[in-house]
Amino acid sequence: MTVVLRIMLAVGMAFGVLMPVGGAVAADAGRLNIVFVNPGKTGEVYWDMVAQTMQAAGRKLNAHVEVLTSERNYRTMQELGLGVVARADKPDFLILSNEESAAVPILEAAEAAGVKTVLLSNTLIGDDAARLGPPRQKLKTWLGDITTDLQTAGARMANALIATARAEKWQSPDGKIHILGVGGDEITPSSIARNAGLQLAVAAAPDVVVDRMLFANWTQSEAEQVTMNYLSWATRKGIRPAGVWAGNDPMALGAIKAISTAGLVPGQDIQVVGLNWSEDALRAIRAGRLLLTDGGHFLLGGWSIVLLRDYADGCDFAATSPHVEVKTSAITSTNLVSVGDLIKNRAFDRIDFTRFKAKVGRCGQYDFSIDALISSLAPLEGAAE
């Protein structure tokens, strides 16, 4: 009995070690072993949903997705990643997120161990990007990255605010539309991109002023606090605040709370926009207090499995670009109904990820739009009721 097990183990190890880099291609339609080192905390909505869509996609695309959670500790994240790289039974792919540039050592270790990696959401930036160059050059096993276009999201959110304000004629005595920006932080690429979107939109609108770009550490309470401060300041300055641009949904909800506290009615006196497609945001949209929530980027988890499935099946996304940038979409009161349940119940198994695989000859060309998503969704059980 043990002898048989040992032989099997030895054969397995030899197979794993000796298998060449391109060997995966040969294992056509074989089951993939994918490990995702989640930088977030358990219960952190966005990263939970990323992992869940990853696993839902895995189920559709014959891939086993193992999720290791770092609990927002980058040291833990590195230990987890390095541990995976050092495993005897190495996974086919390792998905990392380069938050705080903490994934770089893992990336290098994976290169040494011959483990293929994909960066999700946060890719290499700054010195690391310059030093290591584009994917598959210095780091052969770094296949590429999949990120969301948050700058466009930021601009889309701002433009929605501006359009509403113009329509409602919420100009201040100086004739300008005054907006408050509430950013998550000033350093992370995802925050910088969103903020840059706001600036871009405002720059294109000469009648709009961002009174302040305030930062609330992605949290509702801090956003509420700074929004209250802003509103109070604006009152003293004789400004009529027209909108609050919030970098994510919690901050948008904090702003809504502050607005209510200040005696204004969100959605009527002032508009607020958020990002994340969070459940609470969707509720706020439904209640008319939030103009929109942009997002859907948690679907990056699922999309990354689609890419790796295609790659493993011989349709390399790098044929188009190793950098896959996914556009987000806004949920407003108009499309709220279609995606509300998906988000509310996290019913990601309703998504038919196989429909998103690249068409033959068009490797690397994907349609991850909200319309594509909506049309991919399996009918809601009991929807007829």
Place this chain on the structure above:
Amino acid sequence: MRNADDMTDPKRNTQAAPSRSVVRAMIGATVPVLLVVQLLASAGVEASSFWSQIRQLDARIARTAESRAELIAEPLWKMRYDQVTSVLNEIMHDETIAAAAVYDDTGVAIARVVARPADQAVSEVSRPIGYSNGNIAVQAGRIAIAYSYATVYADTGSRLMLLLVVGLLATLATVVAMRISANIFIGKPLAAIMSAIQRSKQDGRAYPADIKSSNEFGQLARAFNAMQLTTSGALDRLGHMAAHDPLTGLPNRRSLSEHLVTLSRDAGSPDSLIAFCFIDLDDFKGINDTFGHDAGDKFLVHISERLRDAVEPQDWVARLGGDEFVVIRPEVSNEATAQAFARQLLDAISEPIRLHDKQVVPRASIGLAVRRAGDPELSHLPALADIALYHAKSKAPGTVAVLDEALQRDYRRRRDLELAIPAGFAEGQFEVWYQSQVDLESQAVVGLEALIRWRHPELGLIGPGEFLPLIERSGNNARLTRYVLTDACRALQRLASAGRPHIRIAINLPPSELADHSLAAELRATCARFDVAASLLELEITEGSLINNIASASETLHRLRRLGATIALDDFGTGYSSLAHLRRFPLDKVKIDKAFISEIPASAEDKAIVGVIASLAGTLGLTLVAEGIERAEQAEAMREMGVTLGQGYFYQRPQPLDAVLQWLEKQAAPESHVLADSPSLAPEFAA
């Protein structure tokens, strides 16, 4: 001089220990200045420090405001008012800050913290808060900080106190250091010099001050020691001079007593015999007179050299002064060897000496005393030897006289008598007796010689031969002469009243009285007092008194003669018997010494001498008196040789005046030559 006095005064010494007073003066002069300078300096430093602290505080608070403004700018601009407050709160750790506030661009206080109620002087600084990022640069607001100088005041106060305490401690330390160093560098050297001076004063030797340092005190000490050395040499020379005779270099009288102490101390045994020779040169005065004082000195040096040569190394030779020498032999076997030694010295002295190409044979007398070294009265040795010497000089000049019991007895008697002289005068123990002078032709009494006797209450009647030298030595010659003169004048009065107004009285004048110019005046006054004629007085002198003082004697004699008194030359023939004297002095009489009379008529030579004298006197108009006539044939012989007057037991022994008067009464009767039954005194002294 005053300083020296001060130093000898012990009370002042302790009061004014020089180091202490110098140190006190130094401290008194420097410490207040030091203290004032220190206090002023620290106050000045502290004042400037205070202002600098105030400025520093202002600057610090301004910097704080600026740095806080920088820190606050972003949270203020980004409306993180809680962060603004916490940043503001941080500065409240600075306890000088009383309150702080941040205002936004609308002037509303965003954050305000108050640490403590500002009761002290409060200053305020306000700084704008500028915010800028890549796109904008705005004034986001203003920060204001109110702060207090209280800590600076408190710090300054406590530092002032500290400086005061430190200053006082430093002053105290300085005082202590000054005291210690002054004691080391000033007190000790001064004390060393003082101690050297004190010791030098105590035993008269020059002690050096023991100071090794090379500073001014070291130089002073070296100068002092050099002076001490000089003084020491001078003192040594002085000491040597004090103890030695400068002429001969021999130890002097002063050394003698010291040497006697040394002798008794260093003697081998208390029974060893010490021979003490007291040497006196005979007739040294003659040598001085004859050859001059330089020669006399040379003579003394010769003698000292001879004595030195004559003695053994253990012997000790000294010159006591004048012509007196002492030779001590510290150990002799017996008195005989001592005597032999003394004679040996005499022999050595007696070698002829050439003075001015003349041979002089020195002569000396030695008084020898031998005593045991353990004799407690060893210090009396000089006096004892002197007794022997006295004897030698008076009885046998040029010999050695050994001190024995008889000599000591004589000495004691002489001493007792000498001591009794004042009492003798006071109690009238001196009596004047009279002996008659008889005209050899007419057998009539023509004069009386006044002769002094001492009726001592214990020793009985004492002859003049014994006590007159004592009278002379004790300086009582004049008193005795006046005593006799007074008695003689009283006697003349009684003679007159007894019907014998023509009897004259002769008084013996000692040599010293001839030099007394007041004698003539006193004689006249005394004669006047008793209402007797001075011409009834005769004054007898000896040749010796003439020789010693020719001019003065001649003067006195002339004065006496002018008063009417006559002058008789006593004891002629025994002394110089100078014929020149007979011519030079105003003499009326010559008294032939009894030595020429006693052998007459048996001795033809004496008869010849008397005869020559008589014929000489006759030629010079001098009256001759023969003394000591004891027998009738002597009187007859004198008369035949032309001697005018006679005196002696043959006629009358010396008697008190009453007896003489009675005797004269009987003489008035025809039967003559009745010998007075007066007590006999032998030998007859005719001083």
